[in-house]
Amino acid sequence: MVSGFSFLIFLLSGFAFNWASAFTHFYSKRWGEGRGRMVTFVTRNILGIPVWAFGVILGTKATAKLLFVPSPAVRALAWIFLGVGTILMIWALVLLRLRSFRPTEKDTLVSAGLFKYIRHPIYSALLLDFIGFILIRPTVPVLVVSVLGWVFVFIQARLEEMDLVERIPPYRAYMQRVPRFVPRFRNRGQFDP
Numbered sequence: 001m002v003s004g005f006s007f008l009i010f011l012l013s014g015f016a017f018n019w020a021s022a023f024t025h026f027y028s029k030r031w032g033e034g035r036g037r038m039v040t041f042v043t044r045n046i047l048g049i050p051v052w053a054f055g056v057i058l059g060t061k062a063t064a065k066l067l068f069v070p071s072p073a074v075r076a077l078a079w080i081f082l083g084v085g086t087i088l089m090i091w092a093l094v095l096l097r098l099r100s101f102r103p104t105e106k107d108t109l110v111s112a113g114l115f116k117y118i119r120h121p122i123y124s125a126l127l128l129d130f131i132g133f134i135l136i137r138p139t140v141p142v143l144v145v146s147v148l149g150w151v152f153v154f155i156q157a158r159l160e161e162m163d164l165v166e167r168i169p170p171y172r173a174y175m176q177r178v179p180r181f182v183p184r185f186r187n188r189g190q191f192d193p
Helices: 007-020 024-031 033-045 049-061 072-100 121-136 140-167 171-177
Strands: none
Touching: 007 033, 007 049, 007 140, 024 033, 024 140, 033 049, 049 140, 072 121, 121 140, 140 171
C-alpha cells in the first residue's frame, strides 16, 4: 500500500499534460500538421492519461482510514457506476476510433450513437467512475482523487471544446444542440432528438 499523498504528483502532472493535449489546432498551426499531431499524441497518450491513471491507482491504494464502511448496497451501487462508466467509455472510443488518441486538423464531427445525446460520453464515464471509486473505497485520498478528477474532467472538456470549434466548424452548432455530460430527457422519459 501507498502512504501519504505522493500520488498527487502523478495525478496532477498527468492532468496538466492531458490539458496540454487539448490544443491540437494551436500546435498544428504553430509547428505544422505532423508535429502538432505528435505533440497532442505525446501529451495525451504518454505523459497525460497513463500518468494520471497511475496517480488514480496510487490514490486508491493509499493507506488511510475509511470515512464510512460501505454497505453491500453501496458497494453494489459503486460497481454499477464503474460498470456503466466502462461501457460508456468503450462505446464512445469505438465510435471515435483514432480521433480520441490522435486528433488531427482533418477530423470530422462524430454526432451519432452516444454522441447524439451527449458531447463527452468518455468524460461522463469518468465522472461515474470517480463516484464509483469513492463509494467502493471511501478514504480521504480517494475523495481527493475523485474531487480532483471531477475538476479535471470539467476543465478538459472545456479546453477540448475550444479546440474543436477551431478544427471542426460544425462543432459550434453541435454544442448548441447536445448537452455536455448528461442527456436531456423529455417528459415521457425519452431522449431528445
